[in-house]
Amino acid sequence: MKIKLLVLAFALFAGLGARFYFDQNQQTEDKRLAGQLLSGSNTINLYDPNDDRVRIVYFGYTHCPDVCPTSLAILSAAMKTLPAETLDKIAPIFITLDPDRDTAEAAEQYAKHFHPRLLGASGSQEQIQTLARKYGVLYQVTELEDSAMEYTVDHSSYFYFISSDGSVIEKVQHTLNPAIIADAINRTTNS
DSSP: OHHHHHHHHHHHHHHHHHHHHHHHHHHHHHHHHHHEEEETTEEEETTOTTOOOEEEEEEEOTTOSSHHHHHHHHHHHHHHTSOHHHHTTEEEEEEESOTTTOOHHHHHHHHHHHOTTOEEEBOOHHHHHHHHHHHTOOEEEEEOTTOTTOEEEEEOOEEEEEOTTSOEEEEEEOOSOHHHHHHHHHHHHOO
8 A cells, every 4th residue: 555655656746747847848948939039130039148238128019109219219318328338238129019010120120210239129929929928018909990000009118127037137117217227227237
């Protein structure tokens, strides 16, 4: 009887261990795939362990009439106040929430309009949803009747300061003050 219980206990622990192992590997693979986005004709990896720059990620879309261009202009203004050695420690990235309209090239062109160091990125609908869920980005597509735009993407507006492993270092809400973003850049790159 004791041997049967030991065998059952061993089988249970082996099964749980295998499940944990496969779940961890699946999460790592999901993270890798979600973090590999297209920027122009290049691939960027949000979670590159060989790149220790702080990622400053802003989620939006290129057809946004107000919040996105304002936020990216504020980020650009903040970056213009910083020395080159600080800029070398960051990777600012605009990630579209509208991959159906925003190709990698469109996102990249849009981002470069605001600052030459700002990358624009797009991916599959699944990748974007995974990243938005991971960082708590709220967004929804709203149909626009009798509009040439067809729909808009209502979304939250934050700057996510992210480490190379994907963890959030700091999150800064939409602001009209570039000094707030510059201060956050200095804090996150000097820690």
